[in-house]
Amino acid sequence: xxxxxxxxxxFALELDKEKSVFRQTHLSGHGRNENDxxxxxxxxxxxxxxxxxxxxxxxxxxxxxxxxxxxxxxIDAGDTYAYDAEGLATQKAREDAAxxxxxxxxxxxxxxxxxxxxxxxxxxxxxxxxxxHSMDNFQPLILNNSNxxxxxxxxxxxxxxxxxxxxxxxxxxxxxxEITDKIIQENIRKGSLPEG
Numbered sequence: 001x002x003x004x005x006x007x008x009x010x011f012a013l014e015l016d017k018e019k020s021v022f023r024q025t026h027l028s029g030h031g032r033n034e035n036d037x038x039x040x041x042x043x044x045x046x047x048x049x050x051x052x053x054x055x056x057x058x059x060x061x062x063x064x065x066x067x068x069x070x071x072x073x074x075i076d077a078g079d080t081y082a083y084d085a086e087g088l089a090t091q092k093a094r095e096d097a098a099x100x101x102x103x104x105x106x107x108x109x110x111x112x113x114x115x116x117x118x119x120x121x122x123x124x125x126x127x128x129x130x131x132x133h134s135m136d137n138f139q140p141l142i143l144n145n146s147n148x149x150x151x152x153x154x155x156x157x158x159x160x161x162x163x164x165x166x167x168x169x170x171x172x173x174x175x176x177x178e179i180t181d182k183i184i185q186e187n188i189r190k191g192s193l194p195e196g
Contacts, residue, residue, distance in 0.1 A: 004107050011105040017075045024081045024155065028146040036071045036079065043067035043135040053175040054134075056127035066121045066132040069114060073098035082140075082165050083157050124168065134172030137165060138180065145183045149192025158196025159188050 001009075021036040034042075044067040051060050071079075076098035080087040099118060103111045121129050141162075144151045152162065162184055170177035187193040 007105060007107050008110070011102075011110075014075065014102060014105055015072065018072060021071070021074045021079055023079050023140075025140040025143050025151055026147055028143050030147050030150070034143070036074050039139065040068050040071055043070075043132070043139050046139055047131065047135045050135075050173070050176065051131075053173045054127065054131040055171070055173055056130075058127050058131050062117070062128045063132050063135075066117055066128060067135055069118055070121050070132065070136065072102055073118070075102060081155070083155060083161050124171070127172075130168070130172035132172070133168040134176050137169040138173075138176050141166070141180060141183060145187065149187045149190065152187070152193050157193065159184055159193040160196045162193060 015037075018037040018040070019035050022033045023036060023039060025034050025039070026032065027034050027038075044064040047063045047067055048060055051058065051063070073095040074080075077091070077094035080091045080094075099115065103114050103118070106114060120126055121132055124130060124133055140151075151157075166177065166180050166184070169180050184193060188195055
């Protein structure tokens with residue numbers, strides 16, 4: 001086996017570890033906690049399905065690859081819960097170190113390509129990154145809503161915090177943000193989300 005394909009296979013095997021990184025969000029219907037690979041797959045499919053609601057035209061293939069690799073760094077860095085202030089303070093440093101190690105498994109040209117896509121997502125400046133962030137926010141929101149807001153209740157999350165996180169949804173999709181607002185308001189009425 002030549003060195004290039006050996007590196008690509010090593011990276012593919014490393015990606016399998018993403019299936020063992022569990023998130024705070026539960027699967028719909030009060031299922032178990034979802035893992036990072038499931039989250040990424042679900043986001044990518046949703047991006048394709050909902051692409052007509054992007055605020056701007058997007059290269060949907062680029063959005064989908066962003067969705068698929070945006071949490072690969074959590075293989076080393078672990079999942080940082082969206083509302084964990086302490087974890088968020090160290091998230092970038094942990095993820096930067098993980099990005100370097102994991103993408104370095106690839107041949108140099110693919111390392112550069114994957115790093116650029118990951119960094120584009122993180123910078124959240126392009127239409128593709130903004131729409132991918134909409135998926136990153138909207139996907140757990142609809143799962144949590146399907147579970148009666150259980151994850152919010154479990155972690156004592158307030159509506160104010162959810163609105164703060166969902167501000168990036170609006171940058172990528174006004175339409176999905178309208179739905180997000182309705183979901184948040186419904187959960188406030190039901191008592192799943194204190195206004196805070």
